[in-house]
Every structure is written in structure tokens, then in C-alpha cells.
Amino acid sequence: MKLFHSSLYSYSFLAVSIITLLLSCQSKQEEPKAENLSSTSIHLTDNQIKNLDLKLGQIETKSIAEIIYLNGKIEVPPQNMVTISVPLGGYVKNTHLLPGLHIKKGESIAEIEGQQYIQLQQDYLTIKTKLVYVEKEYARQKLLNESKAGSDKVYQQTESDYLSMKIELKSLSEKLKLVGVNSEKLNEQTISKSIQIYSPIDGFVSKVNINIGKYVNPSDILFELVNPTDIHLALTVFEKDIDKLFVGQKLMAFTNQNPKEKHLCEIILIGKDISLDKQLVVHCHFEDYDPTLVPGMYLNAEIELKSNESDAIAETAVVEFEGRHYVFENKGKNDYNMVEVEIGITQHCFTMLNNAAQLKAKKLVINDAYRLLMALKNKED
Numbered sequence: 001m002k003l004f005h006s007s008l009y010s011y012s013f014l015a016v017s018i019i020t021l022l023l024s025c026q027s028k029q030e031e032p033k034a035e036n037l038s039s040t041s042i043h044l045t046d047n048q049i050k051n052l053d054l055k056l057g058q059i060e061t062k063s064i065a066e067i068i069y070l071n072g073k074i075e076v077p078p079q080n081m082v083t084i085s086v087p088l089g090g091y092v093k094n095t096h097l098l099p100g101l102h103i104k105k106g107e108s109i110a111e112i113e114g115q116q117y118i119q120l121q122q123d124y125l126t127i128k129t130k131l132v133y134v135e136k137e138y139a140r141q142k143l144l145n146e147s148k149a150g151s152d153k154v155y156q157q158t159e160s161d162y163l164s165m166k167i168e169l170k171s172l173s174e175k176l177k178l179v180g181v182n183s184e185k186l187n188e189q190t191i192s193k194s195i196q197i198y199s200p201i202d203g204f205v206s207k208v209n210i211n212i213g214k215y216v217n218p219s220d221i222l223f224e225l226v227n228p229t230d231i232h233l234a235l236t237v238f239e240k241d242i243d244k245l246f247v248g249q250k251l252m253a254f255t256n257q258n259p260k261e262k263h264l265c266e267i268i269l270i271g272k273d274i275s276l277d278k279q280l281v282v283h284c285h286f287e288d289y290d291p292t293l294v295p296g297m298y299l300n301a302e303i304e305l306k307s308n309e310s311d312a313i314a315e316t317a318v319v320e321f322e323g324r325h326y327v328f329e330n331k332g333k334n335d336y337n338m339v340e341v342e343i344g345i346t347q348h349c350f351t352m353l354n355n356a357a358q359l360k361a362k363k364l365v366i367n368d369a370y371r372l373l374m375a376l377k378n379k380e381d
Contacts, residue, residue, distance in 0.1 A: 042372070044336070049334055052372065054372065057314065057366035058360075058364060059362075062348075063308070064310045064312060066345065067305070068241050069300065070282075070302075072235035074231050074234075075232050075233075077232060079230075082200055083223075083225075084109070086216055088179060089114065090215070091215050092214050093111040093212065095109060095111070096109075097208050098205065102204045103201075103204065110197040111195070113193045113195075117179065117192070120181075130165060137162075141158040142155065142159075199225060201225055201227045205223060205226075206225065207221075208222075228289065228291070228294070232285060235283075236280075239280070247269065248267065250264065251267065251304075252264060252265070252301065263287075263288075267284050268283055269282070310353075311360070313351055313356075317365055318369065326340050326373070327339055327341050328373075329362050329363065330362075339359065341353050341354075342355045
């Protein structure tokens with residue numbers, strides 16, 4: 001039995017050792033090659049030179065501006081948002097609105113009906129009719145009072161009734177105006193159980209909260225309308241960049257879906273409330289209204305600061321390898337050496353070099369530098 005256990009232990013140890021060895025070999029095989037280049041120089045054959053078609057150039061002085069990249073979303077100022085409700089409530093008889101639909105100022109957007117509208121029109125016409133009689137009686141009592149042929153008490157009562165009725169008529173007229181009924185055109189033939197709701201602005205519908213047949217109260221919101229001609233772009237800016245911005249400054253905004261289509265904006269307000277994460281909001285106005293830009297849409301923006309003369313090389317001359325940046329210097333006919341550089345921003349197809357002094361007047365590869373890097377890596381392999 002002891003011999004059996006000893007043999008079993010030996011076999012187990014041998015199996016574990018073999019598995020460990022296999023895994024070790026496998027990991028070495030899967031390990032990526034050329035992670036570090038032992039040489040930064042390469043000699044190309046004449047055929048390689050012909051195939052690569054490398055072009056040489058030098059560091060140039062370019063006017064490159066610092067660019068701040070921001071992001072934010074489109075917002076609508078309060079004066080450009082309209083909430084529609086009905087002062088007296090009622091049942092929704094008709095509406096054709098859908099979110100996103102464009103509407104014009106004065107356009108009928110809903111029809112509301114209810115008994116209260118009939119009663120309001122009836123009260124107005126009744127008071128208007130009575131006022132005709134009371135006005136005549138007031139005029140008659142006034143003449144009698146002036147000639148001392150009538151009672152002062154009767155005259156005063158008639159005057160009070162006349163003034164009270166005028167106030168009531170004016171009040172009812174304003175209530176009718178509130179629900180969209182023109183009291184001057186109202187008569188016994190034009191009494192209606194329904195009223196029309198009209199759009200107060202040109203714009204589009206952002207929200208619809210009703211359906212036909214629904215009863216709405218005066219406190220209910222029927223629609224939300226937006227006038228997009230004064231939409232704002234609210235950008236988030238870090239505290240460290242605030243002193244670089246000013247009111248009236250221009251910037252270009254664009255969407256992630258279409259970054260090539262730029263929208264010119266101007267800063268109109270820089271916020272004063274810095275958040276806990278050291279950010280604040282900068283409000284911008286679009287120079288030209290684009291109907292494809294709607295509230296809530298997220299945009300990116302770039303602000304170009306003052307330009308400075310800088311040492312720069314063609315963007316295609318710079319390669320990135322293992323998190324560092326390099327250019328290739330021509331050391332002779334077919335000899336090239338990879339030199340590390342510190343880069344700044346890239347603008348107008350040129351990349352700023354922060355340590356360009358050592359490379360000035362040197363011949364550098366300015367096109368397809370990545371193909372040269374691949375050739376160097378293949379050499380290492």
C-alpha cells in the first residue's frame with residue numbers, strides 16, 4: 001500500500017511538471033514579438049526604396065494655434081419654450097400634433113369642448129343685452145336728476161347698476177379672450193361648445209400629453225412648443241481653461257456622427273458657478289440656425305486660441321510606437337534612423353515638435369513613416 005501511494009505521488013508530480021512545462025512553452029509562443037526594438041536603424045535595398053517611395057523634408061516653421069476641445073449639448077432658453085394649457089379645461093375634441101412637427105404662429109393646434117364655454121358665452125351676451133337697457137335707464141335718471149324731477153336715491157342706484165354691469169361685461173370679455181373667443185364677433189348665432197387653441201410661436205412640438213376624448217384640467221400641460229431660432233449650445237469647461245475664454249469668442253461645433261460639418265458659434269455667457277469637479281458651463285449662440293440641430297443633442301466643440309510660430313513636421317512623418325513618438329532621419333543614401341520626438345498639437349496636416357532643435361536642417365522622412373516602422377519591425381523579427 002505504501003508503495004502504491006509513493007508511485008501515485010510520483011506520477012502526480014510528474015504530470016504537474018509536464019503541464020507546467022507545456023503551459024510555459026505555450027505562453028512563450030503566444031508572447032507578441034517585436035515589443036522592443038533592439039535597433040533604431042535600418043538599411044533599405046534599392047528595391048525597398050523604390051517600393052516605399054519615401055520623400056524627404058525638413059522641419060518647418062508653421063503658425064499653429066492651441067485648440068481647446070469641449071463637449072456639451074443643445075439647450076433652449078426659457079423664453080423660447082412655451083407650455084400650452086387650457087384655462088377652463090374641457091374635453092379634447094381634435095388635435096393633429098405629433099412630437100417633432102413644425103408649426104406656425106397662429107395655427108390651430110387643438111380643439112377643446114365643454115359646457116363651461118357655452119355658459120361663458122351665454123353670460124356675456126346676456127349681460128351685454130341687459131346693459132343696453134340699464135344704460136338707457138341711467139341716461140334717463142341722470143336727466144331727471146339734473147332737472148330736480150327725480151329722486152337722488154333712484155339715480156344713484158341706477159348709476160351703480162350701470163357701472164357694475166359694465167365691469168361684469170368687461171370681465172366676461174377678458175375671460176372670452178383668455179379662451180380664444182373674440183367677444184366683438186360673438187352673437188346668438190355664433191355660440192359654440194368648443195374653442196380653438198392656437199400656437200403662439202413659430203417652431204416645433206417637443207411634447208404631446210393628450211389624446212382625443214381626454215378630459216384636461218386647467219393645470220394640465222397639453223403641449224410643449226419650442227422656438228429653435230435662439231437655441232444655445234451649453235459647453236462644459238474645466239476651471240483651468242476658463243481664463244482662455246471670453247464673451248464674443250468664436251468656436252466650431254460638430255456632432256459625432258458628422259464631424260466634418262462645422263457649425264459656427266459665439267460665446268455669449270460664461271457661467272460663474274464652478275461645480276465640485278471643477279467645471280462650469282459656457283453658453284454659446286449659433287451664428288446660423290440649422291434645423292437638424294434639436295434641443296438635447298450632444299455636440300463637440302473646438303476653440304482655436306491665439307496662433308504661435310512653432311517648429312512642425314508633416315503629420316505623416318510622425319509614428320507612434322509603444323506610447324512614444326518618432327520620426328525617421330535619413331543618414332545616407334539608404335540608411336535611416338528612428339529618433340524619438342515630443343509632439344504637440346496637430347493642425348492643418350502638420351504636427352508641432354517640442355524638441356526640434358536637434359533635428360533642424362536634418363533630412364527627415366515626411367511620408368509613409370509607418371511603412372518604414374513596419375520594415376524596421378520586420379527586420380527585428
